[in-house]
Amino acid sequence: MSGAPYVLFRASTKEETISAGSWLEIDVERNGAELRARALGSRHEQPGVHPLGPGLTTDSLLALAGRVKTAAERGRRLDPELAGQVQALHGALFQGDLQGVLARLREAAAGGPVLLRLMLQETGLQGFPWEALCEPGQDLGFLGNSASVLPVRGVRSPEPWQPREVRGAVRLLAVAPLHPHALSRLQGTLHESLASGEIEWLEPLTGPRARRAALFERLRRQPEPHILHFTGHAGLHEGLPVLRLADEEGEEGWLPVELLAQQLHRAWGKGPLRLIVLEACEGASPGTQASAAELLARTAADAVVAYLWPVRVDVTSRCSRAFYRALTHAAQQEGDVALSLNEARRSVLAELEGSAEAFSPVLYLRGRDPVLFDFKARRVLPPPPAATRTDTSPPAPALARLLELPFTLLLGDRWEEEEPTLRDLRERLQGELTQKTGAVTPELPLTTLTQLFALRIGQEELDYEFQDVFGQTDFTPPLVRLLARRLGPGVHITLLRLPLLEQALAEQHPELTLHVIQPSTRSDRHAVMMRRQAGGRRWERLREAPASLDTERDVVVLRLCSGYLPAHHFSRPLLTEDDYLLGLRNLSSLLPLELADPIQSVLSLRPLLFVGLSQLTWCHRMLLYQLFGRRALMRGSVAVLHPRTHEQEVWEEGRGLPGSTGVRALEATDEELMAWLEALAAGRKE
DSSP: OTTOOEEEEEBOOSOOOOOSSOOEEEEEEEETTEEEEEEEETTOOOOOOEEOOTTOOHHHHHHHHHHHHHHHHTTOOOOHHHHHHHHHHHHHHSOHHHHHHHHHHHHHTTTOOEEEEEOBOSHHHHTSOGGGOBOTTOSSOBGGGOSSEEEEEEOOOSSOOOOEEOSSOEEEEEEESSOHHHHHHHHHHTHHHHHHTSEEEOOOEEGGGGSHHHHHHHTTSSSOOSEEEEEEOEEEETTEEEEEEEEETTEEEEEEHHHHHHHHHHHHTTSSOOEEEEEETTTTSOOSSOOHHHHHHHHTOSEEEEESSOOOHHHHHHHHHHHHHHHHOTTOSEEEHHHHHHHHHHHHHHHTTTOGGGGSEEEEESSSOOEEEEOTTOOOOOOOOOOOOSSSOOOOHHHHHHHTSOOEEEEOSOSTTTHHHHHHHHHHHHHHHHHHHOOOOOSOOHHHHHHHHHHHTOHHHHHHHHHHHHOOOOOOOHHHHHHHHHOOSEEEEEOOSSOHHHHHHHHHOTTSOEEEEEOOSSTTSOOEEEEEOTTOOOOEEESSOOSOOOTTTSEEEEETTOEEEGGGEEEOOOOSHHHHHHHOOOHHHHSOHHHHHHHHHHHHHSOEEEESOOTTSHHHHHHHHHHHTTOOOOTTOEEEEOGGGOOHHHHHTTTTSGGGOOOEEEEOOHHHHHHHHHHHHHHHHO
């Protein structure tokens, strides 16, 4: 790679053939209880072996790794004591003649990055987050986000290495055996790269198509990917790494990683596959012999990105977005996987206030060159527009009329893209209740299940489970994006616990000022308000309510169920029966008078579009009554219902609705509603 010097870490005593580039190997080895560093330079420099110090042993490294992991699990930065320890370890490793060799290599790089390659054999060394080593005297001078040093974990392999020439889009095959919504989330995360043509989204594998036989069959077919991205569960069986595929006849489908590596090598060993991303808990955690990431890097791909510890969904989303953008950007001549991962860690540290979660993603690299893709002859073209659907009925006239008027959107939480996340939360709560209390919970409504969990286990634990499942995601479902495109100034309402509608509005309408109001469910606290100015990108929290709201020019979003606000601000959401019974009040009680009056006026004078609501859900009925009292809903309002709810008649006859006056009810899946919105948008352009 362009003659830039590389530094290579080793934790092995065996000699390897040295490549022609400039690099430095460091062998961290155990001598009794002591750890020591041995180095070899590309010009045959051999600084003397030096011990890391009497207090640095494999056991002490494991203890230090545990503390870094705990900080990551809590989403916190390293505390001062822990920061001092990783700085001391950095100084212990890079000292004396070894530090001198590294300094000269940095000078020779003329501003370019230096590769640090760790060859780690002992499990105690493999499980340690070397990427968290920090230069003494710096708060954020970690190896993992350095602009001048690129740490990787080397792998011995008999397989050859060479960059792959890519003349068009980088092809990505996503596999999500148990969580199909993770595919939508990943696709949304990569939206910019997909829209620009930098990445091509191959047909993903999920559900029955992600069973062992179906997966192996796919490996024998075209098109072959450049990148394989696995989202799911990893584990150990008898000390050996396994990945969970889709279940087979009620039995969990675990696949030995070594078997998958063999199959990948047989199918695509001479093909374009260069990178595997394991978005799985502890995919980089070593077993008795090797981690899943190391096994795959030996024979299946030149590089593997994996996680040392479980992290939140929003962290993997942020990491993936920055990583793939850096790796595949159309303006560059090559795809450098080590440089891209350091940039992704830097992004996570910056956006999440230095959270130690940034040290969980690590890179296993087969060769000594991190450039996986050669883009010199590349021509990137945006993908052709999707063909217009012909198998969907035309949009209903009632919906077409509504969308031509100023209207209010009321977006509920009972729609297809939201269901998998709620199902994940349900499964976790049921599992915890069974494990800790012995209670076997039937298919209770979510409000009842969360209430039972809060009473039996505790509200704080419920908050933790919610944050662990939901996190905050940058993924905006296509349906929300299409709905936001049709919204104008006025008041819109979301019952989602994630800021999906706000993010979509900010993306689709940069010219509008957005106000987000989250009413307090406690009488002793004020509403939380955030604002994004027209033409701006930053969300600011308002300490005081504005004197007035211009709903004819600005957009106001009411978040009635709380949860995550834009910019990762969290507040306790409405989940339990008590939350709804005690926390729901009318707008005049929830908001200051100067805000409640203009908002109530807009809600009274404009028709509504209901998406994701159900009259069969008692908390939805409560919300409608708190918003509208006994006033009839505005003429021309429309409710879009999923066909499986079978409640069209309930809405049209006004049963349970404010004022007992019905509204036009349409049945449509998410896909059908998106097709209607696209068709109406196309008609407006014509």
